[in-house]
Each structure stands twice: as C-alpha cells, then as structure tokens.
Amino acid sequence: xxxxxxxxxxxxxxxxxxxxxxxxxxxxxxxxxxxxxxxxxxxxxxxxxxxxxxxxxxxxxxxxxxxxxxxxxxxxxxxxxxxxxxxxxxxxxxxxxxxxxxxxxxxxxxxxxxxxxxxxxxxxxxxxxxxxxxxxxxxxxxxxxxxxxxxxxxxxxxxxxxxxxxxxxxxxxxxxxxxxxxxxxxxxxxxxxxxxxxxxxxxxxxxxxxxxxxxxxxxxxxxxxxxxxxxxxxxxxxxxxxxxxxxxx
Numbered sequence: 001x002x003x004x005x006x007x008x009x010x011x012x013x014x015x016x017x018x019x020x021x022x023x024x025x026x027x028x029x030x031x032x033x034x035x036x037x038x039x040x041x042x043x044x045x046x047x048x049x050x051x052x053x054x055x056x057x058x059x060x061x062x063x064x065x066x067x068x069x070x071x072x073x074x075x076x077x078x079x080x081x082x083x084x085x086x087x088x089x090x091x092x093x094x095x096x097x098x099x100x101x102x103x104x105x106x107x108x109x110x111x112x113x114x115x116x117x118x119x120x121x122x123x124x125x126x127x128x129x130x131x132x133x134x135x136x137x138x139x140x141x142x143x144x145x146x147x148x149x150x151x152x153x154x155x156x157x158x159x160x161x162x163x164x165x166x167x168x169x170x171x172x173x174x175x176x177x178x179x180x181x182x183x184x185x186x187x188x189x190x191x192x193x194x195x196x197x198x199x200x201x202x203x204x205x206x207x208x209x210x211x212x213x214x215x216x217x218x219x220x221x222x223x224x225x226x227x228x229x230x231x232x233x234x235x236x237x238x239x240x241x242x243x244x245x246x247x248x249x
Contacts, residue, residue, distance in 0.1 A: 004068045009027070021044060022043040022050065030070075032066065033066070036050050058119075084228060108159035110154075110159075111159045111161060112154055114147055116172055118223065121223065124140065124142065126234060147175070156183070161186075166189070176195065184199055186203070190204065205226070
C-alpha cells in the first residue's frame with residue numbers, strides 16, 4: 001500500500017458520507033484507472049465532488065492524484081528509515097534553527113501555511129493536528145487562488161511557512177514577491193532551489209542527501225521526509241513541549 005492509500009485509510013473515519021463513498025470505490029480497485037466521470041457514477045456523486053475530494057487530500061490535478069494512487073511502494077522499510085535518518089540528522093545538526101522555528105510558531109498570532117502540489121499533503125496534515133490544540137491559529141487553503149487571497153490578511157504578528165519539496169513551486173515564488181514580511185521560513189528538501197535563494201530563513205532537510213532524492217517527480221523519500229518532519233515539530237510543540245533555547249533565558 002502506498003502513502004496516498006494509507007492516508008485515505010487513515011482519514012476514512014472522519015470523511016463525509018460522500019467522500020466515504022468515493023473512498024470505497026478507490027479502495028476496491030487496484031490499480032485505479034477510472035476517469036472522473038466513471039468514478040462519480042460509481043460513487044453516486046458529481047464531478048465537482050470528486051475534485052473537492054482530491055483537493056482535500058492535497059491534489060490540484062486528478063491526473064497527479066491517479067499517478068500517486070497507483071504508485072508502487074517498493075522496499076517500504078528502507079524508504080521510511082531513509083526519511084527518518086534525513087530528518088533526525090538535520091534536527092541534531094541544526095538545533096538552534098529548529099528552536100527559532102518553534103519559537104516563531106509559539107509566539108505568533110496566526111501561522112499561515114503555503115504549499116503547492118503534493119507538498120500540500122504535509123501542510124494539511126500538520127494544520128489539522130495543530131488546530132486541534134490551538135483552534136484557528138493555523139491557516140491553510142489547498143486552492144491556490146484562495147492562498148493568493150490570504151496574502152492580504154497577513155499581519156506583522158503572523159508567521160508564514162512555505163512548504164515546497166523541490167523549492168521550485170512557481171506559485172510560491174510569486175507569493176514571496178508579494179510579501180514584504182521577513183517572518184517567513186521555507187521548508188524544503190533542496191537547499192539550492194530558487195525559493196531557498198530568495199527566502200532568508202530556510203530549513204533544508206535534504207542537505208547532503210540531495211543526490212539521493214528525486215525532485216523531478218515527488219519521490220516517496222521526499223514525501224515521507226516532510227511528513228515526518230512536521231510530525232516531530234507537532235510533538236515538540238504540543239506533546240513533549242520542548243522549550244526553545246531562547247525561552248530558557
């Protein structure tokens with residue numbers, strides 16, 4: 001079972017009735033090759049409901065959704081362990097940067113998450129969990145036009161997180177050109193990317209692993225790396241409640 005199918009299964013209990021019907025059709029078919037019209041007929045819903053469904057899971061394109069849905073997961077243990085190694089090494093080597101990142105989240109009024117494509121999976125996952133602890137503080141919209149509208153609502157007391165696996169998301173590059181705030185941190189797997197060059201605060205998880213991670217396609221390693229990173233950030237904030245270095249003074 002690949003990461004997307006795992007996420008569908010994980011979220012199934014909290015889905016709407018319509019989304020459960022869509023999930024039921026998807027879960028029964030592997031490989032999944034249905035067109036939107038065919039899926040909507042089997043799930044007794046409209047084409048727009050299908051698009052809302054894939055947006056919920058962080059996808060803007062049905063074609064990309066299908067590709068990930070059918071992606072074979074080879075050597076899952078190695079894939080997971082590699083992602084854990086990347087993140088754990090980065091956290092150990094960059095404790096001060098992580099401490100500052102945690103501090104910015106803690107002391108901000110709102111935290112705005114911006115992500116495009118499949119990087120949205122990490123944004124949605126983190127936002128949903130964090131808002132259960134601090135309702136309404138974390139803001140994310142999967143629709144890129146809605147994300148654009150959010151730019152005008154950001155204040156100096158807010159913290160902005162850009163999430164881009166490749167660091168080349170055109171939408172985020174444009175958003176950065178529209179934001180004057182310096183309270184922006186980029187989370188990426190590629191330190192030599194365009195976004196990493198124009199955003200002053202960067203957490204580049206890939207570091208020396210760049211040659212081992214594929215960026216032309218959203219690789220499993222990259223996906224798990226981002227998800228695992230935000231899981232640890234969530235734990236630091238709300239479970240272990242690790243005190244940032246600056247707060248100890």
